[in-house]
Amino acid sequence: MSDTESLGTVQVSLSPRDRFVEFLQSRGMRVTAQRLALVDQVFSHHEHFDADQLMEQLPKSGQTGHVSRPTVYRTLAEFVDAGLLRKFVLNGRAVYEHDYGYPQHDHFHCTECNRLLEFENKGLVALRDEVAREHHFRVTSHRLIINGVCQDCARAKRKSRSRMNMI
Amino acid sequence: MSDTESLGTVQVSLSPRDRFVEFLQSRGMRVTAQRLALVDQVFSHHEHFDADQLMEQLPKSGQTGHVSRPTVYRTLAEFVDAGLLRKFVLNGRAVYEHDYGYPQHDHFHCTECNRLLEFENKGLVALRDEVAREHHFRVTSHRLIINGVCQDCARAKRKSRSRMNMI
DNA sequence: CTCAGTGCAAATAGTTTGCACTGAC
């Protein structure tokens, strides 16, 4: 059970790890064990995550492969710079998702289970650009989150409601 | 010069102040000097604002009409509950705008001057509902922010660029 | 061998909370 819907992938020439190494070298930044441990962990699965969740997935303090919290934050910012991750904020905490190799999309946010569901819609971008043109606004990006209740939670609620009626 | 575009108003029967008093009484909450000072200040103009900006607009500490910071935060949350304000987060700080008496709309966010520009588009909500239906998602609301550069800043940049070319 | 990267501890910033006093009802 994943916390995101799959949208398939986009053709990319390099793995996220190679892409990141290329990015580092192009900027004269160093390829360190911590940075590699983090790219590998982050791109080992496609779920959305925050800094805490990422830390929990890493080896504990003292063990090889462990990375300190400040470095996790610093490196997440580098991933965003490198175009590997997209960052957005939910309930006051930063949440990250794969950007490199994934098509542009938006999100449903289920207020029951707090999951993020991805969806893709071309008409949306077209409409966005049209509205922006009308208002003489030069678009670089957008952020759309549709709040509501996902199918699973709606089903669960319906069931519990009918159960209540049976009493 | 305002930091929002005007969208006109919607017909409402009560003033924000009266609406808030009604809300407080319906909940058995008390109508205090601080709460009234805050409704009046908040609805005296239509700009977006954050907690700090609101505090600056109030009389200084010691003077009548002053409200402490914790109470400002507590009361802003009440305004949101009462449906008077909408809250959203920008660069890690809470920003508020009038909800009561204003039509549903979305925002352009200019990354140059950091202003929020409002716009209204019916097709957007229609498209949102259509996409949600396709994904069996029960919509309650959405949040859309289109990032980019507003007309004023685009003009300013063009000017400075041509000025640079003249050197 | 040099300087960018790291871990640690401490700082930051916006917001929230515990508590004793005050004032609306």
Place this chain on the structure above:
DNA sequence: GTCAGTGCAAACTATTTGCACTGAG
């Protein structure tokens, strides 16, 4: 008179930063 609301100071939380040490190039 009672209890919700307030101001104060202190707590909180996610994130960021200063600094001395370490290791990549």
